[in-house]
Amino acid sequence: MNPRVEEISVSLIRQVAAKKRPTSIDLGMGEPSLRPTQRHLDAGAAYIAQHGLRYSPNAGEPRLREAIARHYNYPQMGEAANVCVTVGSQEAMYAIFKALFDPARDELLIVEPTFPSYVKMARLEGIGLQIVRTRDEDDFGFDVEAIVDALTDRTRAILLCSPCNPTGRAMTREQGLQLAAALAQRPGEPIWVIHDEIYREQVFIDDAVDFARIYPHTIVANSISKSNALTGLRLGWTIAPERFIEQAIKAHAYMTSCADAFAQAVAYSIFTTPDAIAEHRAWYAQRRSGVLQALDASGLRALPIDGSFYACVQLAPGTDSLDAAMRLIERDDVLTIPGIAFGPNFESWLRLSWVAPLDRFQEGLHRIAALQSR
Amino acid sequence: MNPRVEEISVSLIRQVAAKKRPTSIDLGMGEPSLRPTQRHLDAGAAYIAQHGLRYSPNAGEPRLREAIARHYNYPQMGEAANVCVTVGSQEAMYAIFKALFDPARDELLIVEPTFPSYVKMARLEGIGLQIVRTRDEDDFGFDVEAIVDALTDRTRAILLCSPCNPTGRAMTREQGLQLAAALAQRPGEPIWVIHDEIYREQVFIDDAVDFARIYPHTIVANSISKSNALTGLRLGWTIAPERFIEQAIKAHAYMTSCADAFAQAVAYSIFTTPDAIAEHRAWYAQRRSGVLQALDASGLRALPIDGSFYACVQLAPGTDSLDAAMRLIERDDVLTIPGIAFGPNFESWLRLSWVAPLDRFQEGLHRIAALQSR
Numbered sequence: 001m002n003p004r005v006e007e008i009s010v011s012l013i014r015q016v017a018a019k020k021r022p023t024s025i026d027l028g029m030g031e032p033s034l035r036p037t038q039r040h041l042d043a044g045a046a047y048i049a050q051h052g053l054r055y056s057p058n059a060g061e062p063r064l065r066e067a068i069a070r071h072y073n074y075p076q077m078g079e080a081a082n083v084c085v086t087v088g089s090q091e092a093m094y095a096i097f098k099a100l101f102d103p104a105r106d107e108l109l110i111v112e113p114t115f116p117s118y119v120k121m122a123r124l125e126g127i128g129l130q131i132v133r134t135r136d137e138d139d140f141g142f143d144v145e146a147i148v149d150a151l152t153d154r155t156r157a158i159l160l161c162s163p164c165n166p167t168g169r170a171m172t173r174e175q176g177l178q179l180a181a182a183l184a185q186r187p188g189e190p191i192w193v194i195h196d197e198i199y200r201e202q203v204f205i206d207d208a209v210d211f212a213r214i215y216p217h218t219i220v221a222n223s224i225s226k227s228n229a230l231t232g233l234r235l236g237w238t239i240a241p242e243r244f245i246e247q248a249i250k251a252h253a254y255m256t257s258c259a260d261a262f263a264q265a266v267a268y269s270i271f272t273t274p275d276a277i278a279e280h281r282a283w284y285a286q287r288r289s290g291v292l293q294a295l296d297a298s299g300l301r302a303l304p305i306d307g308s309f310y311a312c313v314q315l316a317p318g319t320d321s322l323d324a325a326m327r328l329i330e331r332d333d334v335l336t337i338p339g340i341a342f343g344p345n346f347e348s349w350l351r352l353s354w355v356a357p358l359d360r361f362q363e364g365l366h367r368i369a370a371l372q373s374r
Numbered sequence: 375m376n377p378r379v380e381e382i383s384v385s386l387i388r389q390v391a392a393k394k395r396p397t398s399i400d401l402g403m404g405e406p407s408l409r410p411t412q413r414h415l416d417a418g419a420a421y422i423a424q425h426g427l428r429y430s431p432n433a434g435e436p437r438l439r440e441a442i443a444r445h446y447n448y449p450q451m452g453e454a455a456n457v458c459v460t461v462g463s464q465e466a467m468y469a470i471f472k473a474l475f476d477p478a479r480d481e482l483l484i485v486e487p488t489f490p491s492y493v494k495m496a497r498l499e500g501i502g503l504q505i506v507r508t509r510d511e512d513d514f515g516f517d518v519e520a521i522v523d524a525l526t527d528r529t530r531a532i533l534l535c536s537p538c539n540p541t542g543r544a545m546t547r548e549q550g551l552q553l554a555a556a557l558a559q560r561p562g563e564p565i566w567v568i569h570d571e572i573y574r575e576q577v578f579i580d581d582a583v584d585f586a587r588i589y590p591h592t593i594v595a596n597s598i599s600k601s602n603a604l605t606g607l608r609l610g611w612t613i614a615p616e617r618f619i620e621q622a623i624k625a626h627a628y629m630t631s632c633a634d635a636f637a638q639a640v641a642y643s644i645f646t647t648p649d650a651i652a653e654h655r656a657w658y659a660q661r662r663s664g665v666l667q668a669l670d671a672s673g674l675r676a677l678p679i680d681g682s683f684y685a686c687v688q689l690a691p692g693t694d695s696l697d698a699a700m701r702l703i704e705r706d707d708v709l710t711i712p713g714i715a716f717g718p719n720f721e722s723w724l725r726l727s728w729v730a731p732l733d734r735f736q737e738g739l740h741r742i743a744a745l746q747s748r
């Protein structure tokens with residue numbers, strides 16, 4: 001067997017989530033609780049009733065590639081040739097890793113707390129990691145100086161999950177411009193920025209950066225999973241300069257051939273219906289207001305929610321977050337994700353998703369706060 | 375960039391296929407021309423209208439895993455835990471390669487002529503290849519003795535595409551038993567057999583082997599792409615001993631998370647409708663009869679069609695197959711796949727798919743035969 005695969009253990013998130021009962025208050029889930037808009041699903045069904053389900057070109061249906069490229073219209077990346085349609089943003093990220101890094105020399109810089117999947121993918125591919133940690137005293141906001149200081153000759157790319165899973169913090173446009181300027185000044189081969197913008201339609205601040213707008217060596221990964229409540233559709237993409245997309249298409253072609261024809265037709269309906277990609281934005285913005293009030297009322301320290309559908313709350317300093325999450329699910333029937341799953345600097349924090357009904361979220365917060373006082 | 379990705383060039387198949395015109399007789403395509411059964415698509419649409427599109431467990435919906443396991447009921451592989459649902463058989467094969475091989479020491483034995491994708495995947499993963507070539511004088515039938523003779527201490531697995539793309543030859547049960555006996559006698563870690571049985575529902579001989587029935591260290595890859603005309607649905611699976619499936623699930627989880635919920639519902643409809651997996655068998659068997667007559671009438675030497683929807687015909691010995699395929703598409707408007715795309719021992723042969731209307735296939739054969747006499 002491949003030792004790199006064998007080494008991967010069951011994730012902490014899954015270990016905790018496995019304890020969920022039907023009665024549990026689920027603040028763990030990483031997917032929307034909204035339903036997808038039936039009209040897009042009907043458009044997909046109509047397409048396949050007419051055309052059957054045939055292979056698409058590896059890179060995706062040309063009309064969908066073009067619709068995605070035009071929608072985002074990132075500088076120098078506004079053409080179909082700049083898009084590769086993938087099996088969700090997970091496969092987009094895997095194809096990006098596969099195509100971009102020469103594991104013999106290239107390393108990836110990630111910012112902790114981090115979505116743990118990036119670390120696992122890098123290990124599967126044998127790609128060295130450089131880790132920069134955001135700080136509690138900054139409310140885990142991005143720290144451009146720390147990123148720039150950590151760059152080495154081996155750094156091939158910086159992975160920017162903004163808004164960040166788990167913290168919900170977003171890089172601002174000003175921070176982005178600072179980082180882009182520092183990167184532009186470096187001699188030698190360019191350092192790429194991989195912007196995972198999966199929570200792009202759940203951004204609640206005015207000045208979050210679209211890195212692709214300000215830096216030419218940007219590779220974007222995204223999907224309609226979170227924006228349109230279509231996690232199970234498995235339809236994502238990467239947008240990048242054409243010379244990179246050409247390589248990513250090859251990795252993608254051998255991993256999965258192409259994305260599902262039905263899913264591509266659903267996505268085409270979304271990208272050709274005005275504002276459909278943002279159709280759930282108002283719901284999230286409104287829900288967030290209630291969440292912020294509930295957090296205030298709870299007495300718990302919480303991070304600002306720049307974006308995403310997560311809230312992070314701090315337990316008493318020194319608390320073992322895995323232990324706390326286990327007690328919460330086993331004794332108090334509240335599923336939360338322990339901060340330690342995202343990096344050692346997020347120990348004593350919990351990640352809570354707020355897609356469940358607001359009264360359930362409030363009740364979950366009460367039980368978390370009560371845990372503190374026991 | 376990753377040099378292993380950069381090295382991969384555009385395939386010969388695509389180079390030739392890119393010349394196709396609307397008027398072309400297409401004997402190149404590797405997918406059914408039949409339409410999928412609407413009832414299964416409706417079942418998928420009904421499922422997602424009710425349940426939305428949520429993540430499934432990485433390994434697939436439990437009910438689908440169980441339905442697949444029970445349908446094939448391979449010895450010691452008849453439970454849900456023996457199945458990982460994947461994004462088509464392409465991702466199944468990639469996850470198998472990723473999980474099974476330690477590229478530092480393990481090699482894969484393949485039989486040429488071979489589906490070129492296997493070679494590309496092995497190169498992407500840095501897995502060493504051992505190549506056994508079937509012989510023209512055997513009509514490119516499997517040669518168990520040659521396979522056994524080629525095994526070394528580094529051989530971790532044998533990849534068996536049976537029925538074979540491109541040759542259409544299948545390994546017989548008797549040959550399978552010989553190979554299994556030889557493998558069982560070897561000391562040390564077992565050598566695995568990866569059986570790509572993608573053309574399982576297009577088998578036309580009585581004694582083709584299901585390797586998983588006769589050898590415990592078998593890993594199966596398959597999908598509903600060819601059996602049910604659902605190439606664009608991207609729904610496949612691997613079936614194997616549980617200790618291997620556990621590793622394959624991890625590779626699959628990081629490559630794509632899970633297969634599409636719609637596709638899984640369509641597959642569940644197929645596996646719970648009696649004989650639905652074989653619903654197109656009769657059509658292929660009947661079409662093959664016409665194809666065999668047409669091949670006889672053409673005067674061209676053709677290989678027996680044990681299975682698949684391909685016919686292979688020989689050009690004059692010494693003919694450059696890529697050159698011939700280019701002349702055929704450019705001058706005679708017939709799209710064929712040059713044998714050289716599948717290995718050097720298939721030079722001077724052409725692979726023809728026979729899913730196009732029979733009169734078109736016949737006309738294509740006429741033009742190929744005419745090429746010979748010019």
